[in-house]
Amino acid sequence: MVPGRARKPCKYFHTKRGCDSGENCTFLHDQNSTNHNQVSAPRNPPAAKDEFHQWSSGVPHLENARRLLTSELAKFFKQAYKLVIQGDETRQAVITRLSTEGGFIRMNEVIETIERVRESTSSQRDTVFSEIVLPMLQTVSEQQVMSSLILEVSLGSVFNFLFGVNGRRSITLYGFIISVLSAFDITSCVYNYTIALDASLTTLSKIMDINGSAMLVSEFITFTETFDAMLEAIDDTDNSEVLFRAQKSLARLQQRLGLGSRMPTMQRTQHIITTQPMFKLHRDGPGQLSQQGPRHDNDFVSIKDIKIMPTALEITSPRLEYLPSIDLSQAHIHGIDGLLDRHFRLLREDTVGQFRDAIRIELERQRNIQQGLPNTAKHQQAARTFVYPEAYLRELKFHKFRGLDMMYEFEQPRAVCEMTKKDRMKWWQVSKRLQQGALVCLLDSRSNPIFCSVSHTGLVLEDDVKKKRPGDEVPADFNVFDNAERAYIILSLVNSDAYNVELVLNEYNSMRFDRPHTLLEFPGVLLPSFQPTLEALQRMTGKDDFPFADILTSNEAQDDALLKVTPPKYASGPNFKFDLTCLGSGRRSELSVEPGHKFDLKELQKISGLDEAQAEALVHALKQRFALIQGPPGTGKSYTGVLNWLREVLGF
Secondary structure, eight states, X not given: OOTTOOOOBOSSTTSSXXXXXXXXXXXXXXXXXOOTTOOOOOOOOHHHHHHHHHXXXXXXXXXXXXXXXHHHHHHHHHHHHHHHTTOHHHHHHXXXXXXXXXXXXXXXXXXXXHHHHTTSOHHHHHHXXXXXXXXXXXXXXXXXXXXXXXXXXXXXXXXXXXXXXXXXXXXXXXXXXXXXXXXXXXXXXXXXXXXHHHHHHHHHHHXXXXXXXXXXXXXXXXXXXXXXXXXXXXXXXXXXXXXXXXXXXXXXXXXXXXXXXXXXXEEEEOOOOOOOOOOOOOOOOSXXXXXXXXXXXXXXXXXXXXXXXXXXXXXXXXXXXXXXXXXXXXXXXXXXXXXXXXXXXXXXXXXXXXXXXXXXHHHHHHHHHXXXXXXXXXXXXXXXXXXXXXXXXXXXXXXXXXXXXXXXEEEOOGGXXXXXXXXXXXXXXXXXXXXXXXXXXXXXXTOOEEEEEEEEOSOXXXXXXXXXXXXXXXXXXXXXXXXXXXXXXXXXXXXXXXXXXXXXXXXXXXGGGXXXXXXXXXXXXXXXXXXXXXXXXXXXXXXXXXXXXXXXXXXXXXXXXXXXXXXXXXXXXXXXXXXXXXXXXXXXXXXXXXXTSOOOHHHHHHHHOOOHHHHHHHHHHHHSSSOOOOOSTTSSHHXXXXXXXXXXXXXX
């Protein structure tokens, strides 16, 4: 042991067996010591906490709110930004304090300071911007702050405050920012200019995302167009990370405002196209955009608000569902969110729409029978459906993994009533009805739809027996084949939210009335085949870091322009080259490809053995950030693109 050096705790001392070395162990045997494997989360140093407490004293309470002088206000926001970039704890604490009433008072003082110096000299306005406004914007738009899920609510409050009533605070704030940056001498320090644009655009983009009414503020269009001109004035050879973020934020703003798409590193080549007259029909929008109002309680403008499974009002709605048109000029949302919106609505209609219509037909059939009317619903088109009438809820159980289990019985199909038990079991197996995991719908006594999946039918396979877990035990005769008149199954809720659980519990409480339900099966429809995809599309909506967004939405260009795909960002630096020496077969030959410059394919063919098409495909893929390699079978697509050459050049 080295004198003066603290020993680490022994990792075996606290185990059941203990340390075999005993007193001879070179590590510390201390009852109060903790296992060295326990890694503590990184924390802010004590000095940072002291700085935060000092800074937070400047956040006023309502009873002692006092106005800060200009110099004190500058120090307040500079210290806030310093704390934000120091660590997680102080970052969360600062943003949380800014989202309180006291934080709003300080941010409102910034707006009041801007109004006071609006007619002052350019030197005074520059000082207010660089010393107060910019630190405030940098604090709320810092990358770790923007990506934090913990701070999502607090940030939303901050950006709502900066927007103000009808956007008044944002108009004042960004009118001032535009006036200062427009007079800025870019040649003096382009980096500082880019930092200011990045913080301003990131904040404005977030304000637009959170406040839907911001799209109606005409001044925001002017601000966005001015920022676009400012970014254009920056030399494109400056490929700094800050400039890239500013370009992304601007593209996000333009998509929200319908001003076109200016994603970073995207260029367009103009060409002449003859236009033909088109006949357009007006398409009624979704949700509140519809002239008649929402169609039902599950009709929304944003797909994030739409429930995957149809609601009772959606099923019975007489109006047609909103479906997007192939004419993108009629889309209610543009950009990448519009693309996700179209895919979500069309996929949901192709899957959920089928059994939504089937349930509507069954409800109409039941209503016609009750009213003594002829059944016309059977002639309508819908998904293939098996209907099991006279279904009764007999028991509720709580499963360890599935949650609420509903034990149901219903009438056996007529085809199996006269069969033996063995033949009934074979019939259920061969027909593949009510397979485990199959999607079904229960229509309760009030015709409310309850979507479930089949958890147990008693048709146990050998593999299922091996996978059986504690809690899966059910009565031996609780199956679909044992009884000639009644079949028994266990169902689990697809969505165990409060609404569906309440429906089930209400039906369970009224079991004494013995009210029959109707069980509808949609053969071949499995929930995992579409639900995860629809949920993923909802989660991706609203994200501003969608890869290749400009390429995926390039067909929305108003000018019918061709998209020119540029080199990847990592290859855009000065003097960057792809070293192709590694492709030489047996001999070292210096050869490189430089994006944006011509390249002799014959030289590559000489050293690599690739044919002309393969060499062209390889160089094309290296020069562009997005490339497609196509060709008939056996032409070497995988060999050229993945298995050998690109992997060698890129060093994978």
